[in-house]
Amino acid sequence: xxxxxxxxxxxxxxxxxxxxxxxxxxxxxxxxxxxxxxxxxxxxxxxxxxxxxxxxxxxxxxxxxxxxxxxxxxxxxxxxxxxxxxxxxxxxxxxxxxxxxxxxxxxxxxxxx
Amino acid sequence: xxxxxxxxxxxxxxxxxxxxxxxxxxxxxxxxxxxxxxxxxxxxxxxxxxxxxxxxxxxxxxxxxxxxxxxxxxxxxxxxxxxxxxxxxxxxxxxxxxxxxxxxxxxxxxxxxxxx
Numbered sequence: 407x408x409x410x411x412x413x414x415x416x417x418x419x420x421x422x423x424x425x426x427x428x429x430x431x432x433x434x435x436x437x438x439x440x441x442x443x444x445x446x447x448x449x450x451x452x453x454x455x456x457x458x459x460x461x462x463x464x465x466x467x468x469x470x471x472x473x474x475x476x477x478x479x480x481x482x483x484x485x486x487x488x489x490x491x492x493x494x495x496x497x498x499x500x501x502x503x504x505x506x507x508x509x510x511x512x513x514x515x516x517x518x519x
Numbered sequence: 520x521x522x523x524x525x526x527x528x529x530x531x532x533x534x535x536x537x538x539x540x541x542x543x544x545x546x547x548x549x550x551x552x553x554x555x556x557x558x559x560x561x562x563x564x565x566x567x568x569x570x571x572x573x574x575x576x577x578x579x580x581x582x583x584x585x586x587x588x589x590x591x592x593x594x595x596x597x598x599x600x601x602x603x604x605x606x607x608x609x610x611x612x613x614x615x616x617x618x619x620x621x622x623x624x625x626x627x628x629x630x631x632x633x634x635x
Contacts, residue, residue, distance in 0.1 A: 449609060452623050
């Protein structure tokens with residue numbers, strides 16, 4: 407069965423610093439991978455997705471993610487974070503044969519001024 | 520933003536009472552989902568629907584039932600609420616794809632349920 411691991415429960419970075427959030431998945435075939443962001447008290451918003459093709463995908467708000475099959479990873483990056491990026495971030499993988507997602511536990515991002 | 524509303528947005532109830540949460544969409548999407556979000560667990564799928572009157576269980580379906588009599592509405596019912604069902608509940612929708620593919624899910628604003 408598919409699974410997703412986000413090893414970091416909480417990350418703190420300074421405003422203007424670079425960011426990398428880790429995501430590892432378990433899946434036999436080519437996965438469908440997603441990153442969502444959740445601001446406090448809000449629903450989830452899609453940041454980016456990977457289905458196939460170029461392994462570096464660009465998303466909204468200046469985020470990007472790189473799919474690495476050899477490492478079963480889909481890490482999210484941003485070169486310079488802003489205070490408004492403080493939120494919880496979820497990685498998800500699509501379930502084979504069904505229109506369902508399996509989510510990781512989430513990583514809460516705090517930004518220091 | 521995708522047209523998804525959830526009602527109520529907040530509810531406090533007592534153990535043993537029935538509770539129904541409603542998800543309404545205006546996008547005419549085929550698939551609808553109910554998740555619960557708890558600290559340390561991310562989002563876990565309760566039930567989902569792949570068409571009118573077509574539903575299936577997710578990973579945490581015990582104690583919950585769903586119904587979908589119209590494309591636009593997906594109801595989640597707790598027949599007899601328990602304190603362990605205190606959570607934030609999210610509805611999501613997605614559309615079908617052609618061939619082997621996958622569409623992202625769009626999420627509603629959530630319902631915060633407290634069972635005393």
